[in-house]
Every structure is written in C-alpha cells, then in structure tokens.
Amino acid sequence: MKIAFSPCPNDTFIFHAWVHGLIPGAPKLDVTYADIDITNSLAADCNGPEVLKVSYAALPWVLSEYALLPCGGALGRGCGPLVLVSGRAVAAGKPAVLAGKRVAVPGERSTAYLLFRLWADQNVPGGVGDIVILPFYEIMPAVRGGLVDAGLVIHEARFTYPYYGLTMLADLGSWWESDTSLPIPLGAIIARRSLDLTAVAEWIRASVRYARVHPETSQEYVLSHAQELSPDVAKAHINLYVNEFTENLGDTGYNAVNTLLGRAARAGLVPGIDSAALT
Template identity: 60%
Template structure:
C-alpha cells in the first residue's frame, strides 16, 4: 500500500524528495504525494492525514504524540532565517500599532517573531498566504510582513526593506542553527529508522545527480527563476538535511524549550530526539 506523503512545492522539498517520489529508492514503498504549504501540513498532520509529512518545527508540540521526528530531510541551517520586511520609508521599527502579515500561526517563522518581540509593544497579526505577503506589504495593506525561503532573494523587487533578520537574531542569541522545517513519520504506521533511511538515500541521489530532479523541481517552483531555485536549494539543503546531528537537535530543543517557558506553545509530549 502506498504511503501518504506531504511536503511543500518549494525547491528544497522537491529536490530532497524527488527520488523517493519517483520510485528511485529501492527499499522504499510507493508514495502518494500531496503538495501543500507548510501552514496546511501543520494542521492536516494533527488530523492524522499523512504518513510522512514536512511540517514546521514550531508545530511539534501538537504532533509528537502521533509522529516520530526524523533526523533528516528537514530544513535547518545558518543564514537562512525568516525576515521581517516593510516598505521603504514606511518602516515602523518598534511595530507599535503595526499590522504584521505572517505565514501561519504554527510556523517557525511566527514563533521566532514572537520570541524576538517579547517585551516589545504588541502588533496586530494577520495570517496571510505566503505568496501574498510581499505584494500586500508593497501595496500598503500591511505595515510589515514575515517572509521565508526564496523571499530572502527577491524582496528588493517589491521595494521592501529588511527590519530584522530573525535567523541572525536567533544565531547571535543562541549560537545554534535555525530550525525551520521537520519531517515526521506517523507512529504505528511508518518505522522511523526505515523512513530515515529512505530519505537519506533520496537526499544522496539528489546531490549525486542534481540534473535528474531539475525538471521536477522547476515544474513546482511557482514561476521561480532558475537562478533563485539554485540559490534556494543551496541554502536550505545542507549537512543538516542529511543528519540533524547534535547541533541540530540542540537547536530544536532550544526553540521548543524557550517557547514553552514563555507560554507560547505547550511542552512537547516527548523529549526531542527521544521517543
């Protein structure tokens, strides 16, 4: 029986999962794929809709009772964090009374924003589909917008300026890499050790033959230019994609421990990295 797999159409995900999706991992079962924004997978996973799923690390407190965290396949690194943007000349750096567009309530981007903004004057928050955030800020519908992924490379086209690099803030404050997206395997359905093996092999094949996944990646890249696609993959698919390792797990624990200590999320039902 095919496993239900869900991840975003972003280049880093399609690059990572290309071999698994196309039956190129000999030990893996067939999969049926759902392509969805991470804000969708965060909530759909809580309903148990997928067997393997890419979600935000910030959503783990609601998911680890039903899913194993896999040590590979996700998005975690340095210099790749969310940006808080505003229109040139309109930046309200203290955000007093500002309306801030965010890509989802359980996204890591929004959790990092909440950790960073603790003690600052509150802003009005609106959840907005990711692709609408930069045009909305540029048009004046929002005073600021929280963006991720390829927006790091494209926001100047919208006449926007960076207020805060939340990834740089996190790295300076903790010394740890930035945990963004995690891959989970459903408890009682997917063996996590086997699943980690499938995904590592899919990553290995992607790195060994980048051209093999090129058409697939570009087809799902939402009109992204090839140069931006390449930069996107180069930034978000890195050594932590192959294995979180001690620094990766420490970063995830730090994020969730801080969030729980400040009452922003529940404590995870299992210690991260220990099932």
C-alpha cells in the same frame, strides 16, 4: 505511502528520487504538495499522511502520533525568516517602528511566527498590533500594497523581496544565531509512530544523497513546482536550505530544536514537551 511536503525547491529536490521510484526498496509515494500552514493542519488530522513536512513550531501538538525524523528537514544558518517593511516605512531598520502595527505572518504554528514573537518581545516596545495570517506568497504584495505595515516572510522571499520594493527590518535567523549560537530550526519531517521509522529515515537519506550526486536529474521536477522561480533563484534556495543537517540533525540540530521549543513554551506560545519525545 502518503506524504505531504511543500512545492519549494528544497523539498522537491530532497524527495525527487523517492517520488520518481529511484530508491531501491522504498514504497511508491502518493504526494500532496501544500504550503507549510496546510501541512501543519494535516498533521493534526487523525487521517493525515504517514509522512509529512511541518514547522518545528507545530511539533508540540503532534508528537503523540508522529515522530520527528533526523533527516530531510530544513535547519541551518543564514536561512531564517525576514521581517519586511515597505520603502515608505518611517525609521526603517528600527524595530520600534512595528509597535502597534499590523503584521502579516504565514501561520501561527510556523517556526517563523515563534521566532517573530520571541524577537518582538525583546525588540518592539509595547508589542506589535494585529497579526494577519496570509499564505506566504501573498505577504510581500500585501506589504507593498499597504494592506499591512510589515510582513514576516520565508522561503524564496529571502532572494526576491527587493523586486517588491521592500526593506528588510530584521533577519530573524541572524538574531537567533547571535542570541543562541545555534542554527535555526525551520521545517521538520515527521512520520507516524506506527511505521518502521528507521526504514523511512534511510529512504529519505538515500533520496537526499541521490539528489546531491545527480542534481541535474531533479531540475525539471523542481522548476515545475517552483512557482515561477528562475533556475538561479531555485538553485540558491536549494543551496541555502539543503545542508549538513538535511541528512542528519545530529546533537547540534536536536539542541537547536529543544532550545526553540523550550523558549517558546516558557513564553506561553506552545505546550511544553519532554525533550526525550524528540528522539
């Protein structure tokens, strides 16, 4: 079975057991490791993998071929994208500083970008200027080097941005939670509708459970894909993104996804969907 997910610690931690043949009855996996903007594109390809990790923001474009699985993704609290500026930015801490400015983002079909646009509509008078698409690992260097005025960052950048001399202008997860009282939907696991979706979900859940019971067995695998992260940062990343919603979205998780995509559709950022298509 072909699968695509990111090399980030939460994904490799979650799928370690399945990738290494530790889940009884689960098929062997052919893994593609790719950043989220690439997996979003793969989902739009009729020859894409059977299972893959995508942004929740990408769901409206792929639900005809893929189903959202109720497990394995990234949804939680205190784990949202950050808007960063350099230490030289004037009036750091005031969103209006972004009016007309160049902002780097990790993909226009990313959840981070949806949140940024919804937040900016409320908080940046006149809106931002040019949007520059960069791989997530290039964004902080671009802000530090002055190539862009601000950057929208995800993943381990929550823990590492001070090393780049950058300042957090906004925590979009905190904004979202304050505005909606819901957790933030980040990354979804989807599978082709032609598969036995119940079986795929159970294999993923089994892999999650194995990882939690035997965290030490995945450490070498996680760190080998963690793009030079320290063990402490990788562990913090896992602790943040692997939570109660990883094993089961539940009613709260589905409500969060519907709320995000509903707001984004009303803002003209994504096509509208029937909420029944998510379950």
